[in-house]
Amino acid sequence: MVNCLKFDREQVVANATTLFWARGFKGCSMRDVQQVVNLRPGSLYASFGNKENLYREALLHYAAAGLASLRALEQQLDCPLAVLRQFMCQALANSLTGQPDKVCMLVKTVTELGAEQHPLASLARELLQQMAAQFTRLLAQAKQAGLMAADTDAAALASFYQMQLIGLKSVARLQPDPAMLDLLLQQALAILPAEKVH
Amino acid sequence: MVNCLKFDREQVVANATTLFWARGFKGCSMRDVQQVVNLRPGSLYASFGNKENLYREALLHYAAAGLASLRALEQQLDCPLAVLRQFMCQALANSLTGQPDKVCMLVKTVTELGAEQHPLASLARELLQQMAAQFTRLLAQAKQAGLMAADTDAAALASFYQMQLIGLKSVARLQPDPAMLDLLLQQALAILPAEKVH
DNA sequence: GTTGATATTGAACGACTGTTCAATATATAT
Protein backbone atom coordinates (compact mmCIF):
# COMPACT_ATOMS: atom_id res chain seq x y z
CA MET A 1 0.00 0.00 0.00
CA VAL A 2 1.28 3.42 -0.99
CA ASN A 3 0.09 6.81 0.07
CA CYS A 4 1.47 9.92 -1.55
CA LEU A 5 -1.28 12.36 -0.49
CA LYS A 6 0.20 15.74 0.29
CA PHE A 7 -3.05 17.40 1.32
CA ASP A 8 -5.47 17.02 4.22
CA ARG A 9 -8.70 15.81 2.67
CA GLU A 10 -10.86 17.12 5.51
CA GLN A 11 -9.26 20.55 5.28
CA VAL A 12 -9.95 20.60 1.56
CA VAL A 13 -13.61 19.81 2.17
CA ALA A 14 -13.79 22.48 4.87
CA ASN A 15 -12.36 25.14 2.56
CA ALA A 16 -14.57 24.06 -0.31
CA THR A 17 -17.57 24.25 2.01
CA THR A 18 -16.85 27.87 2.88
CA LEU A 19 -16.61 28.78 -0.78
CA PHE A 20 -19.68 26.84 -1.91
CA TRP A 21 -21.63 28.22 1.04
CA ALA A 22 -20.84 31.80 0.09
CA ARG A 23 -21.24 31.58 -3.66
CA GLY A 24 -23.52 28.64 -4.36
CA PHE A 25 -23.11 25.63 -6.63
CA LYS A 26 -23.32 27.40 -9.95
CA GLY A 27 -21.72 30.60 -8.69
CA CYS A 28 -18.51 28.77 -7.94
CA SER A 29 -16.30 27.30 -10.64
CA MET A 30 -14.01 24.36 -10.13
CA ARG A 31 -11.13 26.73 -10.84
CA ASP A 32 -12.26 28.84 -7.86
CA VAL A 33 -12.26 25.71 -5.73
CA GLN A 34 -8.87 24.62 -7.05
CA GLN A 35 -7.42 27.95 -6.02
CA VAL A 36 -8.90 28.02 -2.53
CA VAL A 37 -7.85 24.46 -1.73
CA ASN A 38 -4.53 24.84 -3.57
CA LEU A 39 -4.95 21.72 -5.67
CA ARG A 40 -4.68 21.02 -9.40
CA PRO A 41 -7.70 19.59 -11.25
CA GLY A 42 -6.24 16.08 -11.47
CA SER A 43 -5.86 15.72 -7.70
CA LEU A 44 -9.29 17.17 -7.05
CA TYR A 45 -10.99 14.87 -9.54
CA ALA A 46 -9.01 11.85 -8.36
CA SER A 47 -10.23 12.47 -4.81
CA PHE A 48 -13.80 13.61 -5.36
CA GLY A 49 -14.83 12.47 -8.83
CA ASN A 50 -16.62 15.61 -9.92
CA LYS A 51 -18.07 18.92 -8.78
CA GLU A 52 -21.35 17.45 -7.65
CA ASN A 53 -19.66 14.90 -5.40
CA LEU A 54 -17.43 17.56 -3.89
CA TYR A 55 -20.45 19.74 -3.17
CA ARG A 56 -22.19 16.71 -1.68
CA GLU A 57 -19.31 16.23 0.73
CA ALA A 58 -19.44 19.93 1.55
CA LEU A 59 -23.14 19.64 2.40
CA LEU A 60 -22.50 16.66 4.65
CA HIS A 61 -19.61 18.48 6.29
CA TYR A 62 -21.81 21.52 6.90
CA ALA A 63 -24.69 19.48 8.31
CA ALA A 64 -22.37 17.52 10.58
CA ALA A 65 -21.00 20.78 11.98
CA GLY A 66 -24.52 21.96 12.71
CA LEU A 67 -25.41 18.78 14.54
CA ALA A 68 -22.14 18.97 16.46
CA SER A 69 -22.79 22.51 17.68
CA LEU A 70 -26.26 21.45 18.81
CA ARG A 71 -24.76 18.51 20.72
CA ALA A 72 -22.22 20.86 22.29
CA LEU A 73 -25.03 23.04 23.60
CA GLU A 74 -26.80 19.97 24.94
CA GLN A 75 -23.78 19.12 27.04
CA GLN A 76 -23.52 22.65 28.40
CA LEU A 77 -27.16 23.26 29.20
CA ASP A 78 -29.58 21.13 31.18
CA CYS A 79 -32.88 22.41 29.89
CA PRO A 80 -33.73 21.28 26.35
CA LEU A 81 -35.64 24.50 25.76
CA ALA A 82 -32.59 26.51 26.73
CA VAL A 83 -30.62 24.51 24.18
CA LEU A 84 -33.04 25.52 21.43
CA ARG A 85 -33.07 29.12 22.57
CA GLN A 86 -29.29 29.31 22.69
CA PHE A 87 -29.03 27.62 19.29
CA MET A 88 -31.20 30.30 17.77
CA CYS A 89 -29.23 33.12 19.41
CA GLN A 90 -26.05 31.56 18.13
CA ALA A 91 -27.44 31.30 14.61
CA LEU A 92 -28.33 34.97 14.58
CA ALA A 93 -24.97 35.97 16.00
CA ASN A 94 -23.21 34.01 13.25
CA SER A 95 -25.38 35.70 10.67
CA LEU A 96 -24.25 39.08 11.94
CA THR A 97 -20.55 38.45 12.33
CA GLY A 98 -20.02 36.22 9.30
CA GLN A 99 -18.44 38.14 6.44
CA PRO A 100 -20.13 36.18 3.65
CA ASP A 101 -23.80 35.70 3.22
CA LYS A 102 -24.49 33.41 6.12
CA VAL A 103 -27.83 31.91 5.34
CA CYS A 104 -27.98 28.22 6.12
CA MET A 105 -26.16 26.40 3.35
CA LEU A 106 -28.84 23.73 3.23
CA VAL A 107 -31.60 26.28 2.67
CA LYS A 108 -29.46 28.03 0.10
CA THR A 109 -28.92 24.78 -1.78
CA VAL A 110 -32.63 23.98 -1.88
CA THR A 111 -33.32 27.53 -3.04
CA GLU A 112 -30.77 27.32 -5.84
CA LEU A 113 -31.35 23.79 -7.06
CA GLY A 114 -34.80 22.82 -5.82
CA ALA A 115 -36.72 23.86 -8.92
CA GLU A 116 -34.76 21.60 -11.23
CA GLN A 117 -35.11 18.72 -8.75
CA HIS A 118 -31.35 18.38 -8.48
CA PRO A 119 -30.11 15.46 -6.34
CA LEU A 120 -28.13 17.92 -4.21
CA ALA A 121 -31.38 19.70 -3.33
CA SER A 122 -32.90 16.40 -2.23
CA LEU A 123 -29.91 15.75 -0.03
CA ALA A 124 -30.11 19.23 1.48
CA ARG A 125 -33.78 18.68 2.22
CA GLU A 126 -33.01 15.39 3.96
CA LEU A 127 -30.33 17.04 6.07
CA LEU A 128 -32.74 19.81 7.04
CA GLN A 129 -35.26 17.22 8.12
CA GLN A 130 -32.52 15.52 10.09
CA MET A 131 -31.99 18.79 11.93
CA ALA A 132 -35.72 19.22 12.49
CA ALA A 133 -35.77 15.70 13.95
CA GLN A 134 -33.24 16.85 16.54
CA PHE A 135 -35.49 19.77 17.45
CA THR A 136 -38.39 17.35 17.77
CA ARG A 137 -36.34 15.18 20.10
CA LEU A 138 -35.45 18.15 22.32
CA LEU A 139 -39.06 19.28 22.45
CA ALA A 140 -40.23 15.79 23.31
CA GLN A 141 -37.71 15.81 26.16
CA ALA A 142 -39.10 19.13 27.34
CA LYS A 143 -42.60 17.72 27.24
CA GLN A 144 -41.58 14.71 29.27
CA ALA A 145 -39.89 16.98 31.80
CA GLY A 146 -43.16 18.83 32.24
CA LEU A 147 -41.88 22.02 30.66
CA MET A 148 -44.61 22.01 28.05
CA ALA A 149 -48.27 21.08 27.88
CA ALA A 150 -48.67 17.35 27.41
CA ASP A 151 -50.80 17.75 24.29
CA THR A 152 -48.16 19.75 22.41
CA ASP A 153 -47.28 18.37 18.98
CA ALA A 154 -43.49 18.23 19.24
CA ALA A 155 -42.92 17.65 15.51
CA ALA A 156 -45.17 20.54 14.51
CA LEU A 157 -43.50 22.83 17.00
CA ALA A 158 -40.10 21.76 15.71
CA SER A 159 -41.11 22.69 12.17
CA PHE A 160 -42.36 26.00 13.43
CA TYR A 161 -39.09 26.55 15.22
CA GLN A 162 -37.17 25.77 12.05
CA MET A 163 -39.40 28.20 10.17
CA GLN A 164 -38.52 30.95 12.65
CA LEU A 165 -34.85 30.16 12.29
CA ILE A 166 -34.95 30.32 8.50
CA GLY A 167 -37.01 33.49 8.51
CA LEU A 168 -34.77 35.18 11.03
CA LYS A 169 -31.59 34.41 9.13
CA SER A 170 -33.17 35.60 5.89
CA VAL A 171 -34.26 38.90 7.38
CA ALA A 172 -30.84 39.26 8.99
CA ARG A 173 -29.38 39.30 5.51
CA LEU A 174 -31.89 41.84 4.28
CA GLN A 175 -31.43 44.46 6.94
CA PRO A 176 -28.48 43.86 9.24
CA ASP A 177 -29.75 46.18 11.94
CA PRO A 178 -28.74 44.47 15.22
CA ALA A 179 -31.34 46.24 17.33
CA MET A 180 -34.19 45.29 15.02
CA LEU A 181 -32.91 41.74 14.68
CA ASP A 182 -32.67 41.31 18.41
CA LEU A 183 -36.28 42.41 18.65
CA LEU A 184 -37.27 39.87 16.02
CA LEU A 185 -35.31 37.19 17.84
CA GLN A 186 -37.13 37.96 21.07
CA GLN A 187 -40.48 37.78 19.32
CA ALA A 188 -39.56 34.48 17.72
CA LEU A 189 -38.36 33.03 20.99
CA ALA A 190 -41.55 34.13 22.69
CA ILE A 191 -43.30 31.44 20.70
CA LEU A 192 -41.32 28.67 22.32
CA PRO A 193 -42.71 27.54 25.67
CA ALA A 194 -40.84 29.45 28.38
CA GLU A 195 -38.36 27.71 30.59
CA LYS A 196 -39.52 27.16 34.15
CA VAL A 197 -37.95 29.38 36.79
CA HIS A 198 -35.61 27.55 39.12
CA MET B 1 -41.12 57.33 -36.59
CA VAL B 2 -41.09 53.66 -37.46
CA ASN B 3 -42.10 50.69 -35.38
CA CYS B 4 -41.51 47.18 -36.61
CA LEU B 5 -41.80 45.38 -33.26
CA LYS B 6 -43.45 42.03 -33.73
CA PHE B 7 -43.46 41.11 -30.06
CA ASP B 8 -45.21 42.37 -26.94
CA ARG B 9 -42.47 43.72 -24.70
CA GLU B 10 -44.47 43.23 -21.51
CA GLN B 11 -45.29 39.65 -22.42
CA VAL B 12 -41.61 38.98 -23.02
CA VAL B 13 -40.75 40.35 -19.59
CA ALA B 14 -43.52 38.29 -18.03
CA ASN B 15 -42.26 35.07 -19.60
CA ALA B 16 -38.67 35.87 -18.72
CA THR B 17 -39.76 36.53 -15.14
CA THR B 18 -41.29 33.07 -14.84
CA LEU B 19 -38.11 31.45 -16.11
CA PHE B 20 -35.72 33.55 -14.00
CA TRP B 21 -37.91 33.02 -10.96
CA ALA B 22 -37.79 29.26 -11.35
CA ARG B 23 -34.16 28.81 -12.25
CA GLY B 24 -32.32 31.84 -10.93
CA PHE B 25 -29.97 34.29 -12.63
CA LYS B 26 -27.05 31.97 -13.21
CA GLY B 27 -29.20 28.88 -13.67
CA CYS B 28 -30.82 30.37 -16.73
CA SER B 29 -28.91 31.01 -19.94
CA MET B 30 -29.84 33.67 -22.46
CA ARG B 31 -30.56 30.85 -24.91
CA ASP B 32 -33.13 29.49 -22.46
CA VAL B 33 -34.71 32.94 -22.33
CA GLN B 34 -34.57 33.30 -26.12
CA GLN B 35 -36.47 30.06 -26.47
CA VAL B 36 -39.17 30.86 -23.93
CA VAL B 37 -39.83 34.34 -25.31
CA ASN B 38 -39.37 33.17 -28.92
CA LEU B 39 -36.87 35.87 -29.82
CA ARG B 40 -33.44 35.81 -31.44
CA PRO B 41 -30.45 37.26 -29.55
CA GLY B 42 -30.31 40.44 -31.61
CA SER B 43 -33.88 41.46 -30.78
CA LEU B 44 -33.44 40.63 -27.14
CA TYR B 45 -30.23 42.61 -26.84
CA ALA B 46 -31.64 45.53 -28.84
CA SER B 47 -34.56 45.74 -26.41
CA PHE B 48 -32.91 45.01 -23.09
CA GLY B 49 -29.20 45.61 -23.50
CA ASN B 50 -27.96 42.59 -21.62
CA LYS B 51 -28.91 39.76 -19.28
CA GLU B 52 -28.58 41.84 -16.14
CA ASN B 53 -30.95 44.52 -17.44
CA LEU B 54 -33.48 41.92 -18.49
CA TYR B 55 -33.34 40.32 -15.06
CA ARG B 56 -33.71 43.77 -13.52
CA GLU B 57 -36.90 44.31 -15.48
CA ALA B 58 -38.09 40.89 -14.39
CA LEU B 59 -37.50 41.83 -10.74
CA LEU B 60 -39.45 45.06 -11.15
CA HIS B 61 -42.23 43.21 -12.94
CA TYR B 62 -42.40 40.67 -10.12
CA ALA B 63 -42.41 43.29 -7.38
CA ALA B 64 -45.09 45.32 -9.14
CA ALA B 65 -47.29 42.23 -9.33
CA GLY B 66 -46.84 41.67 -5.61
CA LEU B 67 -47.82 45.24 -4.78
CA ALA B 68 -50.80 44.98 -7.14
CA SER B 69 -52.15 41.87 -5.46
CA LEU B 70 -51.81 43.57 -2.09
CA ARG B 71 -53.73 46.59 -3.39
CA ALA B 72 -56.40 44.26 -4.76
CA LEU B 73 -56.88 42.76 -1.33
CA GLU B 74 -57.11 46.23 0.17
CA GLN B 75 -60.00 47.06 -2.10
CA GLN B 76 -61.80 43.86 -1.21
CA LEU B 77 -61.34 43.89 2.53
CA ASP B 78 -62.02 46.65 5.00
CA CYS B 79 -59.84 45.61 7.89
CA PRO B 80 -56.09 46.14 7.29
CA LEU B 81 -55.29 43.16 9.47
CA ALA B 82 -57.55 40.99 7.34
CA VAL B 83 -55.62 42.18 4.31
CA LEU B 84 -52.36 41.01 5.83
CA ARG B 85 -53.87 37.73 6.91
CA GLN B 86 -55.33 37.07 3.49
CA PHE B 87 -52.09 38.03 1.81
CA MET B 88 -50.27 35.40 3.82
CA CYS B 89 -52.86 32.72 3.08
CA GLN B 90 -52.61 33.57 -0.60
CA ALA B 91 -48.82 33.35 -0.51
CA LEU B 92 -48.95 29.89 1.01
CA ALA B 93 -51.60 28.75 -1.47
CA ASN B 94 -49.43 29.91 -4.37
CA SER B 95 -46.49 28.04 -2.91
CA LEU B 96 -48.52 24.85 -2.88
CA THR B 97 -50.12 25.05 -6.31
CA GLY B 98 -47.22 26.60 -8.21
CA GLN B 99 -45.41 24.00 -10.29
CA PRO B 100 -41.95 25.55 -9.99
CA ASP B 101 -40.16 26.43 -6.82
CA LYS B 102 -42.28 29.29 -5.66
CA VAL B 103 -40.17 31.05 -3.11
CA CYS B 104 -40.35 34.80 -3.41
CA MET B 105 -38.20 35.83 -6.37
CA LEU B 106 -36.79 38.75 -4.41
CA VAL B 107 -35.60 36.53 -1.57
CA LYS B 108 -34.22 34.06 -4.09
CA THR B 109 -32.25 36.80 -5.81
CA VAL B 110 -30.73 38.04 -2.57
CA THR B 111 -29.87 34.46 -1.65
CA GLU B 112 -28.17 33.79 -4.97
CA LEU B 113 -26.37 37.09 -5.50
CA GLY B 114 -26.16 38.72 -2.09
CA ALA B 115 -22.74 37.36 -1.15
CA GLU B 116 -21.02 38.88 -4.16
CA GLN B 117 -22.80 42.19 -3.56
CA HIS B 118 -24.35 42.08 -7.00
CA PRO B 119 -26.40 45.16 -8.00
CA LEU B 120 -29.39 42.91 -8.65
CA ALA B 121 -29.27 41.77 -5.03
CA SER B 122 -29.31 45.39 -3.87
CA LEU B 123 -32.35 46.05 -6.02
CA ALA B 124 -34.13 42.96 -4.69
CA ARG B 125 -33.39 44.13 -1.15
CA GLU B 126 -34.87 47.54 -1.91
CA LEU B 127 -38.00 45.98 -3.38
CA LEU B 128 -38.39 43.79 -0.31
CA GLN B 129 -38.16 46.85 1.90
CA GLN B 130 -40.74 48.51 -0.31
CA MET B 131 -43.05 45.62 0.43
CA ALA B 132 -42.28 45.79 4.14
CA ALA B 133 -43.16 49.49 4.01
CA GLN B 134 -46.61 48.52 2.74
CA PHE B 135 -47.03 46.15 5.67
CA THR B 136 -45.98 48.94 8.00
CA ARG B 137 -48.57 51.23 6.46
CA LEU B 138 -51.32 48.65 6.95
CA LEU B 139 -50.31 48.04 10.53
CA ALA B 140 -50.23 51.76 11.22
CA GLN B 141 -53.77 51.95 9.84
CA ALA B 142 -54.80 49.14 12.14
CA LYS B 143 -53.29 50.96 15.08
CA GLN B 144 -55.12 54.14 14.22
CA ALA B 145 -58.38 52.19 13.93
CA GLY B 146 -57.85 50.94 17.45
CA LEU B 147 -57.26 47.34 16.36
CA MET B 148 -53.89 47.21 18.04
CA ALA B 149 -52.30 48.57 21.15
CA ALA B 150 -51.22 52.19 20.67
CA ASP B 151 -47.63 51.48 21.70
CA THR B 152 -47.10 48.82 19.04
CA ASP B 153 -44.05 49.37 16.82
CA ALA B 154 -45.62 49.05 13.36
CA ALA B 155 -42.30 48.83 11.50
CA ALA B 156 -40.95 46.13 13.78
CA LEU B 157 -44.15 44.15 13.52
CA ALA B 158 -44.04 44.50 9.74
CA SER B 159 -40.53 43.06 9.68
CA PHE B 160 -41.67 40.24 11.89
CA TYR B 161 -44.57 39.61 9.56
CA GLN B 162 -42.22 39.51 6.59
CA MET B 163 -40.02 37.09 8.48
CA GLN B 164 -42.98 34.77 9.02
CA LEU B 165 -43.86 34.98 5.35
CA ILE B 166 -40.33 34.12 4.22
CA GLY B 167 -40.03 31.30 6.73
CA LEU B 168 -43.38 29.85 5.82
CA LYS B 169 -42.65 29.82 2.10
CA SER B 170 -39.26 28.26 2.71
CA VAL B 171 -40.68 25.48 4.84
CA ALA B 172 -43.45 24.98 2.28
CA ARG B 173 -40.77 24.09 -0.23
CA LEU B 174 -39.06 21.72 2.18
CA GLN B 175 -42.04 19.62 3.13
CA PRO B 176 -45.13 20.26 1.04
CA ASP B 177 -47.49 18.68 3.55
CA PRO B 178 -50.65 20.83 3.38
CA ALA B 179 -51.92 19.86 6.83
CA MET B 180 -48.64 20.70 8.52
CA LEU B 181 -48.29 23.91 6.54
CA ASP B 182 -51.77 25.02 7.47
CA LEU B 183 -50.86 24.46 11.10
CA LEU B 184 -47.73 26.57 10.67
CA LEU B 185 -49.76 29.26 8.94
CA GLN B 186 -52.20 29.37 11.83
CA GLN B 187 -49.36 29.66 14.32
CA ALA B 188 -47.76 32.44 12.31
CA LEU B 189 -51.04 34.30 12.01
CA ALA B 190 -51.62 33.98 15.73
CA ILE B 191 -48.80 36.46 16.17
CA LEU B 192 -50.64 39.20 14.34
CA PRO B 193 -53.10 41.12 16.51
CA ALA B 194 -56.53 39.55 16.07
CA GLU B 195 -59.21 41.32 14.14
CA LYS B 196 -62.05 42.69 16.21
CA VAL B 197 -65.34 40.83 15.98
CA HIS B 198 -68.03 42.75 14.19
C1' DG C 1 19.62 2.35 -5.97
C1' DT C 2 16.25 0.19 -8.42
C1' DT C 3 11.57 -1.03 -9.06
C1' DG C 4 6.58 -0.65 -9.14
C1' DA C 5 2.63 1.59 -7.60
C1' DT C 6 0.37 5.77 -6.73
C1' DA C 7 -0.17 11.10 -6.74
C1' DT C 8 0.41 15.38 -8.94
C1' DT C 9 0.78 18.36 -12.72
C1' DG C 10 -0.84 21.57 -16.30
C1' DA C 11 -2.00 21.72 -20.93
C1' DA C 12 -5.80 20.62 -23.56
C1' DC C 13 -10.79 19.22 -24.98
C1' DG C 14 -15.42 20.02 -26.33
C1' DA C 15 -19.47 22.12 -24.74
C1' DC C 16 -21.54 26.14 -23.25
C1' DT C 17 -21.66 31.11 -21.88
C1' DG C 18 -23.05 36.18 -22.83
C1' DT C 19 -22.79 39.03 -26.59
C1' DT C 20 -21.96 41.12 -31.34
C1' DC C 21 -22.85 42.30 -36.12
C1' DA C 22 -23.20 42.16 -41.12
C1' DA C 23 -26.92 40.58 -43.85
C1' DT C 24 -31.75 40.48 -44.47
C1' DA C 25 -36.56 41.59 -43.83
C1' DT C 26 -40.13 44.81 -42.61
C1' DA C 27 -42.75 48.99 -42.07
C1' DT C 28 -43.62 53.84 -42.83
C1' DA C 29 -43.24 58.19 -45.66
C1' DT C 30 -43.23 60.32 -50.00
Next chain:
DNA sequence: ATATATATTGAACAGTCGTTCAATATCAAC
Protein backbone atom coordinates in the same frame (compact mmCIF):
# COMPACT_ATOMS: atom_id res chain seq x y z
C1' DA D 1 -43.02 52.15 -56.37
C1' DT D 2 -39.14 53.96 -54.23
C1' DA D 3 -36.42 55.39 -50.43
C1' DT D 4 -35.31 55.40 -45.71
C1' DA D 5 -35.27 54.11 -41.15
C1' DT D 6 -35.84 50.56 -38.08
C1' DA D 7 -36.30 45.39 -36.62
C1' DT D 8 -34.99 40.71 -37.07
C1' DT D 9 -32.00 37.07 -38.05
C1' DG D 10 -28.54 33.50 -37.08
C1' DA D 11 -23.83 32.65 -37.68
C1' DA D 12 -19.90 33.72 -35.23
C1' DC D 13 -16.70 35.50 -31.33
C1' DA D 14 -13.95 35.22 -27.34
C1' DG D 15 -14.16 33.62 -22.80
C1' DT D 16 -15.37 30.27 -19.33
C1' DC D 17 -17.13 25.92 -17.87
C1' DG D 18 -16.45 20.94 -16.06
C1' DT D 19 -13.45 17.45 -17.02
C1' DT D 20 -9.64 14.40 -18.97
C1' DC D 21 -5.07 12.51 -19.56
C1' DA D 22 -0.30 11.70 -20.91
C1' DA D 23 3.80 13.19 -18.70
C1' DT D 24 6.12 13.82 -14.46
C1' DA D 25 7.12 13.50 -9.59
C1' DT D 26 6.76 11.09 -5.33
C1' DC D 27 6.48 7.40 -2.28
C1' DA D 28 7.27 2.53 0.01
C1' DA D 29 9.50 -2.01 -0.58
C1' DC D 30 13.42 -4.75 -1.53
